[in-house]
Structure formats: C-alpha cells, structure tokens
Amino acid sequence: MPKLHHHPLEPYSRRIRMALAEYGVATELIEERHGNASAGLITVSPEGITPTLIDDDGTVACGIEAVSEYLEETRAGERGTLYGTTPAARAETRRLAAWFDRHFNAEVSAPLIDEKVTRRFLTREQGGGPPDMARIRQAQGRIPYHLDYIGALAEARNWLAGERLSMADLAAAAHLSAVDYMGEIAWSGAPAAKLWYQRIKSRPSFRPLLSDHVRGMTPSATYADLDF
Amino acid sequence: MPKLHHHPLEPYSRRIRMALAEYGVATELIEERHGNASAGLITVSPEGITPTLIDDDGTVACGIEAVSEYLEETRAGERGTLYGTTPAARAETRRLAAWFDRHFNAEVSAPLIDEKVTRRFLTREQGGGPPDMARIRQAQGRIPYHLDYIGALAEARNWLAGERLSMADLAAAAHLSAVDYMGEIAWSGAPAAKLWYQRIKSRPSFRPLLSDHVRGMTPSATYADLDF
Numbered sequence: 001m002p003k004l005h006h007h008p009l010e011p012y013s014r015r016i017r018m019a020l021a022e023y024g025v026a027t028e029l030i031e032e033r034h035g036n037a038s039a040g041l042i043t044v045s046p047e048g049i050t051p052t053l054i055d056d057d058g059t060v061a062c063g064i065e066a067v068s069e070y071l072e073e074t075r076a077g078e079r080g081t082l083y084g085t086t087p088a089a090r091a092e093t094r095r096l097a098a099w100f101d102r103h104f105n106a107e108v109s110a111p112l113i114d115e116k117v118t119r120r121f122l123t124r125e126q127g128g129g130p131p132d133m134a135r136i137r138q139a140q141g142r143i144p145y146h147l148d149y150i151g152a153l154a155e156a157r158n159w160l161a162g163e164r165l166s167m168a169d170l171a172a173a174a175h176l177s178a179v180d181y182m183g184e185i186a187w188s189g190a191p192a193a194k195l196w197y198q199r200i201k202s203r204p205s206f207r208p209l210l211s212d213h214v215r216g217m218t219p220s221a222t223y224a225d226l227d228f
Numbered sequence: 229m230p231k232l233h234h235h236p237l238e239p240y241s242r243r244i245r246m247a248l249a250e251y252g253v254a255t256e257l258i259e260e261r262h263g264n265a266s267a268g269l270i271t272v273s274p275e276g277i278t279p280t281l282i283d284d285d286g287t288v289a290c291g292i293e294a295v296s297e298y299l300e301e302t303r304a305g306e307r308g309t310l311y312g313t314t315p316a317a318r319a320e321t322r323r324l325a326a327w328f329d330r331h332f333n334a335e336v337s338a339p340l341i342d343e344k345v346t347r348r349f350l351t352r353e354q355g356g357g358p359p360d361m362a363r364i365r366q367a368q369g370r371i372p373y374h375l376d377y378i379g380a381l382a383e384a385r386n387w388l389a390g391e392r393l394s395m396a397d398l399a400a401a402a403h404l405s406a407v408d409y410m411g412e413i414a415w416s417g418a419p420a421a422k423l424w425y426q427r428i429k430s431r432p433s434f435r436p437l438l439s440d441h442v443r444g445m446t447p448s449a450t451y452a453d454l455d456f
Contacts, residue, residue, distance in 0.1 A: 047331075059316040065293060066322035073315050091289035091298045098291045103275075 151192030183220030379420025411448030
C-alpha cells in the first residue's frame with residue numbers, strides 16, 4: 001500500500017488526501033509533526049517536505065506538484081482525470097491550483113496556520129511563541145475577497161475550473177477547510193462560495209478530513225457539519 | 229505565433245523562454261513592466277501574472293506550472309520531454325523545480341530582485357524605495373548552500389534530476405541567471421555548480437537570456453561570458 005507522509009492541517013497534504021480518495025487509491029497515512037520529521041520521511045526527503053508519497057514500487061514523489069501530477073499520471077486512467085481532458089482545461093486547472101497554493105496560501109492560510117497552530121508546537125529557537133495578532137487580522141481581512149472569487153467561478157462554471165471537478169476544486173477546498181477548522185470563515189456573507197463548498201464537503205473523499213483533530217486545537221463548531 | 233508575456237529578470241519567465249527554445253517553439257515575446265501590466269496580459273490574466281502564454285488557438289496558460297506543463301503536453305513530442313520518461317523521473321523533476329521555485333526563490337532570488345530591482349520601478353505607494361540591506365545580506369548568505377546542493381546533484385547525476393536535461397535544470401538556471409545578472413554569485417567557491425552552469429550557459433536556448441538588458445541596470449561583468 002502506498003504511504004503518504006502528511007500534516008493534518010496543511011492544505012497541500014489535505015489536497016492529496018482528497019485526491020487519493022477521488023482516484024480510489026487506498027493509502028497508509030503517516031502523520032508528521034512540526035519541526036520533527038519522522039525517520040521514514042527524512043530518509044526520502046532530508047528537508048522533511050510534506051506531502052511526500054512513497055508508492056508500492058518505491059517511487060518517491062515529494063511536494064505538492066510532484067505528488068499531484070504523479071497521481072494523475074499513474075492513477076487517473078481514461079476517465080478519472082482531475083486535471084481535465086484538453087490541454088486548455090489542464091492549463092486552467094493548474095492556473096487555479098497555483099492561485100490557491102501561492103496567493104491564498106501567502107495571504108490567508110499560511111499566516112493563520114503559522115500564528116494559530118504551528119508556533120504553539122515550536123520551541124522559541126524554532127520560531128515558537130505567542131501569535132502575531134496584526135498578522136492574523138491582515139489574513140482575516142483577505143478571506144472575503146477570495147470567497148467572492150470562488151463564488152464567481154463556481155456560479156459561472158459549475159466547478160471552479162470548468163464543468164467537472166478538478167484539482168482546482170480540491171486545492172481551494174483544502175485551503176478553505178484548514179481555515180474553516182480554525183473557525184475563520186463567515187460563510188453567511190458568501191452564499192455562492194458556500195454552495196460550492198457544501199457540494200465538496202458532501203463528497204466521500206472529504207469525509208476523512210472532517211474527522212481530523214489537530215493536537216491541542218478543537219475544530220470550529222460547524223467544521224464537520226454538512227449543513228453549516 | 230504564440231505570445232509570451234514575461235518579465236526579463238523574473239526566474240519563472242526566464243525558465244519558460246529557455247523551455248520554448250529547447251522545445252523549438254518560436255514565440256513572440258512581450259515584455260511586461262513592474263506594477264503596470266500590458267492590456268494584452270490583463271485581458272487574459274486580470275492579476276497580471278507572468279509568465280503567461282497565449283497559444284495560436286487562443287489557449288491561455290498562466291503561471292509557471294501551467295505554462296511549463298502545457299508546453300510539455302503540447303510540444304514535447306515523443307523524444308523532446310523536459311520532464312522525463314518515467315513517472316518516477318517526472319516526479320523528481322517536479323520536486324526539484326519546486327525546490328528552486330519555492331525555497332531558492334523565497335530565500336535568494338525574490339529578496340534580491342525585489343530589493344535591488346523591482347523597488348526602483350515602483351512608486352512609494354506601490355512599495356518602492358531604497359533597498360533593505362539586511363534583507364539583501366540574508367539572501368546573499370544563503371547562496372553558497374544552494375550552490376553546494378546543485379553541485380552535489382550535478383556530480384552525482386550528470387544533470388540535476390538525472391541523466392538528461394530537464395525542467396529542473398532550467399528552473400535552477402533561471403533563478404541563478406537572474407542572481408548572476410546582479411553579480412551576486414561567487415562562482416570560484418563552487419566549482420561543481422560552475423561546471424554545470426557552464427554547460428547550461430553554452431546551450432543555444434540560453435543565449436537570448438545573455439543579451440538581456442534590464443532597464444536601468446547593467447549586468448555583472450561576467451554575466452554573458454561563457455568563460456566566467
């Protein structure tokens with residue numbers, strides 16, 4: 001069985017867990033801890049990068065793009081693509097996945113996860129300490145802008161990159177779900193994004209994420225509700 | 229003829245210019261200016277993201293991963309792959325390309341380009357102003373570490389991701405060449421990386437980059453020399 005080294009709240013790891021379920025690949029999950037990578041991970045990725053997938057034949061795919069594209073190349077088959085069926089559709093999927101992995105991550109998920117979660121598990125020398133409230137407020141202020149963008153795409157196209165579910169949806173949902181775990185999303189102000197997220201949230205591939213519990217941090221009251 | 233919207237010193241744009249030449253795709257280059265995207269770019273990418281490729285059939289690929297993978301899907305043919313011929317080789321190419329695009333970029337190229345170039349072309353409101361010397365020195369301090377990594381890979385494998393030239397080499401060379409333009413690389417201290425860079429630099433695909441001149445900034449004395 002393939003092994004996935006992951007962080008439970010990291011959006012990149014969450015996307016790959018969803019993708020594995022969408023492709024129908026049963027996987028052994030190995031949870032990594034901040035600032036303390038497992039021996040199994042360090043052996044194949046000295047930098048301790050997550051997500052890292054070790055396939056049955058020993059192939060190692062390390063980092064979000066490598067794992068995501070590797071699964072598409074080896075597990076999508078003829079009908080199971082999560083990137084799209086034409087080069088143009090695939091370019092649009094990758095544009096949007098990168099949008100969430102770079103811009104949403106830099107503006108929202110990385111600062112919130114850093115300040116509210118990661119720093120609690122690090123020593124002072126590793127960068128641990130009390131949260132930077134100004135950084136948290138700045139990240140919170142960017143959320144409505146991204147919800148509007150998601151809502152507009154979902155209303156125009158059914159799914160974010162087009163007619164069918166793609167890695168763009170999984171990327172966006174992975175980031176949003178991490179932020180939602182922390183109770184940071186005011187869904188009532190973004191009805192179109194909420195409808196899209198309800199559809200994602202009710203997929204079987206999303207269910208394992210809803211039972212996640214990050215050590216020392218209770219999820220928000222509606223995190224696991226399909227009717228939120 | 230396809231159109232590429234690019235920034236001359238941006239590593240992502242530089243990688244795509246090299247890739248286009250390696251794939252043998254003649255392209256019209258449209259130079260973008262900081263803080264002032266062209267009308268042609270804004271029409272297809274409201275955020276003004278570079279590199280953006282507009283293909284002859286109107287297909288738009290926007291951002292480094294989308295453009296890079298799009299070219300591989302549509303231009304590599306049977307023998308011209310820049311990712312590799314097996315899923316494992318392709319995963320290793322993508323791991324390394326992401327290493328340079330994320331870690332080298334965050335630690336070295338982005339801070340140096342921001343502080344030494346970009347800020348000179350922005351208004352105070354846009355973030356312009358004098359360079360932050362502490363940030364420059366911190367970035368400079370990380371360069372030897374990355375040169376060692378490149379040298380070790382090149383000595384072990386011929387090219388960075390394996391036996392043949394790949395997007396990993398182009399990604400690393402694109403970042404290094406931007407930093408080299410600014411005269412920030414002490415090649416004499418990194419003989420293995422230097423040998424690898426000499427091989428890259430002598431490829432026809434690299435030549436157009438060597439004649440680049442960024443407005444208001446003269447390249448370092450040895451930037452265009454094949455014997456540096």
